[in-house]
Amino acid sequence: MNMPAIDFWYDFASPYSYVAAERIEGAARVAGVAVRWHPFLVGPIFDAQGWTTSPFNLYPAKGANMWRDVERICARYALLWRRPSMLPRDGTLAARVALVGAGEGWIANFTRAVYRANFVEDRDIADPAAIADILARLGLASAVLDRASSPEIGAKLHANAGEAVARGFHGAPTFIVEDELFWGSDRLDQALEWAKAPWL
């Protein structure tokens, strides 16, 4: 079977990536499209644009509207939402653990659990105790944390960052369908349409 696929690139600090992570599996199933999950760190991409922190912090009007917009979108899609007390949170550890899960079949569930910790429970996902709690809730051994600290996983995360730059990413989430780049959770439906039948 030659099912079309979508590559979903996300940063655990990104509110709109949370929305996409919650929506993508159901939407892709209806569309008949497979999802490949790619945690990455958007920080180096922001650095390259001269930003020292999230643009939502650098540009107050943009940030204020983002909080309201995400709140509205979550209510519209019946997603849980609580504005976190900190943005951005360092998602490096979570991304490392997710990369372990990519090889073991639990990356999607883990990813959603981390996003809920950050954007519903207001927990600091940079804290190893928070990640250990999530692993326990998912029935995963805490030894996963050791594997996540391996040089191989570090190399994978680094390679993801390099691929993101090479492909011309400028934010998160980003969807890739073959060579086509779609930026932002609001492009999810178009990216899935494109995966089924490009119209251009």
Next chain:
Amino acid sequence: MNMPAIDFWYDFASPYSYVAAERIEGAARVAGVAVRWHPFLVGPIFDAQGWTTSPFNLYPAKGANMWRDVERICARYALLWRRPSMLPRDGTLAARVALVGAGEGWIANFTRAVYRANFVEDRDIADPAAIADILARLGLASAVLDRASSPEIGAKLHANAGEAVARGFHGAPTFIVEDELFWGSDRLDQALEWAKAPWL
């Protein structure tokens, strides 16, 4: 009759505002929502964010994806599109003329004609000859250009810029429904939904 309304704020230099200008009237009619047209200049808002030109020029990866994204969106909605040879183009004169049209019932047609000049015909909309051609095509007397240069129209344009800042705009297009701000052509459908029945 108490029809809900949407305030559509647009800049003639903005590619996504072109998409919104083409789509809004049909979508609003289906939704049973009235459209109020507000040309404004997004420049002062960009200035306030420290940007000396369009963010699509300042951030090359973002700019490259915008051009492809708009091309895809236009194809998807069956809108004409040609990438203009210059961005941004100064929309001050067009905005002044549009404000004359706001009082005379032809602002919507004029707005769409200007966007097509910029984003389909690749004409310099800052050139009074281009605006005169548009007015002629619409059957409007060229004396409109004189009225557009009046101090009253200048004051209206200035007031629009002030209102945009006061309301926390950070880009164009922006939709306002009562006190709710929606940013970006991709929020048009949500803004119309909200106008009919706020869900939060």
